[in-house]
Amino acid sequence: MAVAAGVLEGGFADAVMEGQAVFRAVLEAMARPGTVQPVAGLQRAPRPLSPVAAALVATVCDGDTPVWLDPSLAPGGSRTRGPGDGGAVAAWIAFHTGAPLAATQGEAQFAICADPALLAPLESFARGTQDYPDRSATLILQVDTFSEGEPLLLEGPGIAGRAGAAPGPLPRHFRDQWRQNGACFPRGVDLIFAGPDAVMCLPRTTRILETQR
Amino acid sequence: MTATADIASYNFAYLDEQTKRMIRRAILKAVAIPGYQTPFASREMPMPYGWGTGGVQVTAAVIGPQDTLKVIDQGADDTTNAISIRKFFQKTAGVATTTKTQEASIIQTRHRIPETPLQAGQIIVFQVPIPEPLRFLEPRETETRKMHALEEYGLMHVKLYEDIARNGRIATTYAYPVKVEGRYVMDPSPTPKFDNPKMHMSAALQLYGAGRERRIYAIPPHTRVVSLDFEDFPFEVQKFDKPCALCGAEQVYLDEVILDDRGGRMFVCSDTDHCEERRAAGHVGELAEQPR
Numbered sequence: 001m002a003v004a005a006g007v008l009e010g011g012f013a014d015a016v017m018e019g020q021a022v023f024r025a026v027l028e029a030m031a032r033p034g035t036v037q038p039v040a041g042l043q044r045a046p047r048p049l050s051p052v053a054a055a056l057v058a059t060v061c062d063g064d065t066p067v068w069l070d071p072s073l074a075p076g077g078s079r080t081r082g083p084g085d086g087g088a089v090a091a092w093i094a095f096h097t098g099a100p101l102a103a104t105q106g107e108a109q110f111a112i113c114a115d116p117a118l119l120a121p122l123e124s125f126a127r128g129t130q131d132y133p134d135r136s137a138t139l140i141l142q143v144d145t146f147s148e149g150e151p152l153l154l155e156g157p158g159i160a161g162r163a164g165a166a167p168g169p170l171p172r173h174f175r176d177q178w179r180q181n182g183a184c185f186p187r188g189v190d191l192i193f194a195g196p197d198a199v200m201c202l203p204r205t206t207r208i209l210e211t212q213r
Numbered sequence: 214m215t216a217t218a219d220i221a222s223y224n225f226a227y228l229d230e231q232t233k234r235m236i237r238r239a240i241l242k243a244v245a246i247p248g249y250q251t252p253f254a255s256r257e258m259p260m261p262y263g264w265g266t267g268g269v270q271v272t273a274a275v276i277g278p279q280d281t282l283k284v285i286d287q288g289a290d291d292t293t294n295a296i297s298i299r300k301f302f303q304k305t306a307g308v309a310t311t312t313k314t315q316e317a318s319i320i321q322t323r324h325r326i327p328e329t330p331l332q333a334g335q336i337i338v339f340q341v342p343i344p345e346p347l348r349f350l351e352p353r354e355t356e357t358r359k360m361h362a363l364e365e366y367g368l369m370h371v372k373l374y375e376d377i378a379r380n381g382r383i384a385t386t387y388a389y390p391v392k393v394e395g396r397y398v399m400d401p402s403p404t405p406k407f408d409n410p411k412m413h414m415s416a417a418l419q420l421y422g423a424g425r426e427r428r429i430y431a432i433p434p435h436t437r438v439v440s441l442d443f444e445d446f447p448f449e450v451q452k453f454d455k456p457c458a459l460c461g462a463e464q465v466y467l468d469e470v471i472l473d474d475r476g477g478r479m480f481v482c483s484d485t486d487h488c489e490e491r492r493a494a495g496h497v498g499e500l501a502e503q504p505r
């Protein structure tokens with residue numbers, strides 16, 4: 001079987017230093033929800049996986065972490081894909097990280113979503129158990145913007161007072177879904193938004209306040 | 214550098230990349246669930262358990278070439294444990310080190326929080342011997358895990374109550390239990406309770422690593438950290454009768470130093486950097502050498 005050349009390329013040139021830099025940006029973003037932390041993306045990773053999402057995958061995923069790909073990224077699902085790139089994202093992830101594909105959403109430790117507006121309900125992903133709430137999925141959502149999406153007013157650990165953010169596009173009924181996610185605490189999923197050149201996080205502890213419009 | 218030197222060198226910050234990824238994933242979950250003890254596959258380190266293997270692994274997973282590292286052991290930069298860990302990261306990561314709290318981007322500590330308030334962007338890494346605050350009350354991990362799951366912390370209040378019944382006050386002076394963001398009861402590692410108020414709404418990220426017990430936990434910045442107490446016996450920190458004998462500082466944590474075998478002793482700042490900076494700024498305590 002011929003392997004597309006693109007699969008072998010586009011990973012970290014220096015996995016140790018670049019992985020550390022990406023992780024520190026994500027750690028800072030997770031510790032300070034709503035803040036936007038710059039990340040250098042992997043420009044040559046196969047589309048529709050975004051460069052920043054690709055850098056996140058290369059940083060946190062390996063053979064121990066089943067990964068779920070949304071229909072536009074997964075092999076076999078053909079919603080937005082052009083001809084000739086069938087399974088390119090899955091093959092790229094397999095080559096560069098060794099991460100297995102999760103058979104179902106519930107098995108995934110990381111879920112990657114190129115089109116958040118079409119994302120399956122948050123509750124279909126692992127929330128962990130009451131004893132082990134860390135055994136929950138982290139969702140990597142590719143977004144176009146952190147400032148021109150839906151304005152969110154955020155509150156919770158990591159935020160001094162309140163913080164504003166406007167990532168977009170967001171999953172459907174996001175406020176309701178996020179409220180339900182928070183109500184399960186300590187269980188719940190955590191979100192990493194991968195923008196064009198930066199990341200922003202919403203850990204399960206962050207509350208979205210109702211705002212008058 | 215020659216090619217052979219490259220071959221023989223360690224990976225950056227000692228740990229291999231897969232171990233770092235595993236620790237990094239645990240740290241992210243720990244930050245997302247403040248105060249919850251996240252299990253991780255702790256590695257053997259080139260130092261014995263009890264010498265900070267958990268803190269070292271957390272620091273190794275976080276640190277980068279731009280970082281400046283400070284390591285303290287009971288507030289002091291110049292004691293064995295602090296020096297050996299500082300040298301470890303100088304050797305394996307080539308990072309800059311400092312003793313000045315303000316200049317450090319990562320501070321690894323066993324059991325003190327510096328007197329100088331920490332800033333946004335700083336990370337403080339605690340070395341933790343026993344991460345489970347309920348362990349001495351309930352030895353079974355299966356039970357304590359259930360107690361955390363059900364938020365069943367009555368036993369901890371019984372322990373504090375028994376302190377009062379026996380001693381007339383809460384006699385716990387270190388590893389004083391805290392409740393994080395109104396949910397998890399957490400052991401702040403054996404820091405003197407004097408430092409507990411510094412954890413509340415800190416601007417810095419607090420990470421805790423327990424190597425032997427294989428747990429990582431965290432407190433994000435600006436997070437509520439409340440020391441457990443009773444309405445009629447509120448939480449109090451230690452008070453000292455005298456200021457630091459070297460720099461005259463008040464409202465700081467002091468160490469007792471024995472001076473002779475006739476009962477002579479002095480109390481000095483536990484935080485050596487804080488004491489040195491004050492003396493450099495001209496503050497003089499009663500036993501300090503007079504400036505020339």
